[in-house]
Amino acid sequence: DQQVKQNSPSLSVQEGRISILNCDYTNSMFDYFLWYKKYPAEGPTFLISISSIKDKNEDGRFTVFLNKSAKHLSLHIVPSQPGDSAVYFCAASAQGGSEKLVFGKGTKLTVNP
Amino acid sequence: DAGITQSPRHKVTETGTPVTLRCHQTENHRYMYWYRQDPGHGLRLIHYSYGVKDTDKGEVSDGYSVSRSKTEDFLLTLESATSSQTSVYFCATASGLNEQFFGPGTRLTVL
Numbered sequence A: 001d002q003q004v005k006q007n008s009p010s011l012s013v014q015e016g017r018i019s020i021l022n023c024d025y026t027n028s029m030f031d032y033f034l035w036y037k038k039y040p041a042e043g044p045t046f047l048i049s050i051s052s053i054k055d056k057n058e059d060g061r062f063t064v065f066l067n068k069s070a071k072h073l074s075l076h077i078v079p080s081q082p083g084d085s086a087v088y089f090c091a092a093s094a095q096g097g098s099e100k101l102v103f104g105k106g107t108k109l110t111v112n113p
Numbered sequence B: 001d002a003g004i005t006q007s008p009r010h011k012v013t014e015t016g017t018p019v020t021l022r023c024h025q026t027e028n029h030r031y032m033y034w035y036r037q038d039p040g041h042g043l044r045l046i047h048y049s050y051g052v053k054d055t056d057k058g059e060v061s062d063g064y065s066v067s068r069s070k071t072e073d074f075l076l077t078l079e080s081a082t083s084s085q086t087s088v089y090f091c092a093t094a095s096g097l098n099e100q101f102f103g104p105g106t107r108l109t110v111l
Helices: none
Strands: A010-014 A019-025 A032-038 A045-051 A056-059 A062-067 A072-077 A086-093 A107-112 B004-007 B010-013 B019-025 B031-038 B042-051 B054-057 B064-070 B073-078 B087-094 B106-110
Touching: A010 A019, A019 A032, A019 A086, A019 A107, A032 A062, A045 A056, A045 A062, A045 A072, A072 A086, B004 B087, B010 B019, B019 B031, B019 B087, B019 B106, B031 B064, B031 B073, B042 B064, B042 B073, B054 B064, B073 B087
Parallel strands: A010 A107, B010 B106
Antiparallel strands: A019 A072, A032 A045, A032 A086, A056 A062, A062 A072, A086 A107, B004 B019, B019 B073, B031 B042, B031 B087, B042 B054, B064 B073, B087 B106
């Protein structure tokens, strides 16, 4: 039973355009959500997070939106750059922090020059 | 970034042999984790530790054991490796307040 779902295995966008990566969850107890970015042959690196008390969090070109009623979050990257090409993992926690995370399967983003 | 190292970084072994992977951190984080990453499965939690000598099972713990005798070290042992355990293994640490930090990974091949 997959509690965190990233239904798009891959996404391709043009440089300069917006990339939108989506994530759905089923556990209503999740209250903290994170996005990680992973390059080949490296460990995942933290990108941005959002608490369930917010519906939006921004960090430079990256914005995460949370729709609790739909149990859906999305990561927007504007403008997309070739260096953003990576696998993006959505993760969720039910304990208000990162003590125990449940990860989605990931979405591979390719940004074409 | 948290100082997390994993050793070895690459290992090839044969079915039935024991294998131990080591994770070492310098951040004094309370929590440590072992994940495996496989195509089509994302990151799956194997075992985790919430303190010295305190460990618990994750989603895919069968065939794996762990030990944590010091805050900075978390060992993952495959008692008798199988081909299904061919994977990339990631260690992570966390203080519990914010994000988990990941190590560089160990690529394990079981022939």
